[in-house]
Amino acid sequence: MIALVDCNSFFCSVEKAFHPGLSGKPVVVLSSNDGCIVAITPEAKAVGLHRGDPIFKVQHIVKAYGVKVFSSNMRLYAAMSERVTNILRDSIAQVENYSIDESFCYLDGYEQYHNTEEMMREIAGRIKDYTDIPVSVGIAPTKTLAKVGSKFAKNYKGYRSVCMIDTDEKRRKALGMFDLSDIWGIGRSTLSELRYQGICTPLEFADKSESWVKSHLKVPGQRTWLELNGQPCIDTSEIKQKQSICTSRSFGHMVSDIGYMQEAIAEFAASCANKLRAQKSVATEVSVFISSNPFREDLPQYSSFSSLPLPVPTSDTLEITQMAHRVLAQLFRPGINYKRAGVILSGIQPASPIQLQLFDVVTNRHERSELMNAIDQINGKYGPHSIRLAAEGSAQSPWHVLCENRSQNYISDLNEILKVKI
DNA sequence: TCTGGGGTCCTAGGACCC
């Protein structure tokens, strides 16, 4: 059996953990640049807000109901996520982090000695005690069914945070009541195809023949179908090395000046290089994209994407930034108000062994890699961006994202640590 | 005025090979 542990309204729950006065109040957390709602509490849903709403369009609701709005603080959420994971790992040998707010726990071997339902309930209680994050747990023979279980656990108090689907009777009952659009793996397009075919519940889908599913929905649909019928076939084992690494942002203010654009691209390239070194890889290709604001109809629209190969596979910030600037030079058109840009690294491979080049223009690769190590160590100790390329510009540049309601890094920055008065 | 930022996997179709 597999347990899915899902943190309820994770980003909001983290903010509430550090702002106890918000208990029972409507809370939302915004995307980067304070754009859309990405996390929402049930209280905020109840007053008419939805995940995905652009915040400027729902300001009237925010004001009328005193909804508390936070900018996203990914550093804080990542630190809290790690605490939740650590508690799981204390009790369960095989834990797989699936996303920042979800983990799969493999319960094989525990069933003999424990009532796994009560065991998970006890762990959920400990997570709440230690982190103040409420979790919902689904236990089932497959990941897709475990997800179904966790949704039931979340929506019905009676389950006391844990819902186990361990018999065929429970499985059929759950699938008969469940919303087809909430099934993991069924997106908008598959949903409309299934509806068109007259299928309205997950149970009706699960009862179709395998050949019918294969011919209508191909391989991904077949996997979901197998999982719903109790046959595990979705492998989520962590992909250690990413195949592509991307850093992209919308700008706080439109950018038309190539100087500012170069700053932004330099920062995105440096961020990509950091991620690349963190996973001990090198890349062989740098891509850049830039685009105007597609939501504005009054402006000339322009968007473009291009790539260049790196002569030698590298994770060197200087080389990657220089190459990104060369790609930018190919793309940039004056007279456009740019809203968004990004850098993508691809052709990723392990850092060693590297195929060197006979006519390499960089002759001091060893020293350069020591330099990168030094930069990583300094930034690891004193915080990101403590040391960076001058090409990245200053924090005052207008393209930086907005985040007007960001909470402090209470547990990852000594300068912002929580102060308690007694 | 203001509309997110990452990723993965699968498929179809084209180019190319013998």
Add this chain to the structure above:
DNA sequence: TCTGGGGTCCTAGGACCC
């Protein structure tokens, strides 16, 4: 008159996830 059959690799685009 009849004009094959099998394979690989690559890429763009779609679908999905959080």
